[in-house]
Structures are given as structure tokens and as C-alpha cells.
Amino acid sequence: MFQGLAAQRLVALFFAGWALFNFPLLALWDHDATLWGLPLFPLALFGVWAALIAALAWVAERGIDAERPD
Numbered sequence: 001m002f003q004g005l006a007a008q009r010l011v012a013l014f015f016a017g018w019a020l021f022n023f024p025l026l027a028l029w030d031h032d033a034t035l036w037g038l039p040l041f042p043l044a045l046f047g048v049w050a051a052l053i054a055a056l057a058w059v060a061e062r063g064i065d066a067e068r069p070d
Contacts, residue, residue: 009059017052 019025029044 006059006062010056013052013056013059020048020052 026045029041031040033040035043
């Protein structure tokens with residue numbers, strides 16, 4: 001299915017997501033702060049999660065389109 005650069009990008013995004021949702025980096029957002037009246041921790045969690053999903057979708061769709069000959 002995925003070979004070459006697309007597979008490497010997916011693996012890199014996996015490890016980036018693993019690092020971002022692991023304790024040391026996740027602890028940066030865990031304090032009493034609000035942004036527009038919303039707690040910063042859940043807002044950051046969902047923001048990073050949505051960005052990771054968008055990046056994974058972009059790499060997956062681009063990988064499929066790049067492998068097709070015109």
C-alpha cells in the first residue's frame with residue numbers, strides 16, 4: 001500500500017503523536033489557565049489531536065495520489 005516516502009512520513013507522524021501525547025510534553029499544558037473561558041489543557045489536547053489527524057489524512061491522500069501515474 002504505502003512505500004517509500006509516504007510510509008516514512010506516516011511513521012514519523014506516529015512517533016510525533018506518541019511524543020506529543022506522552023507525559024513530559026503533555027505536562028506543559030497541565031496548569032490552571034484558560035483561553036476564551038475554556039481550560040487550556042483539554043483545548044490543547046483536542047487541538048493537537050485534530051492537527052495530527054489532519055496531517056495523517058494529508059499524507060495518506062497525497063501518498064495515494066502521488067503513486068498514480070497520470
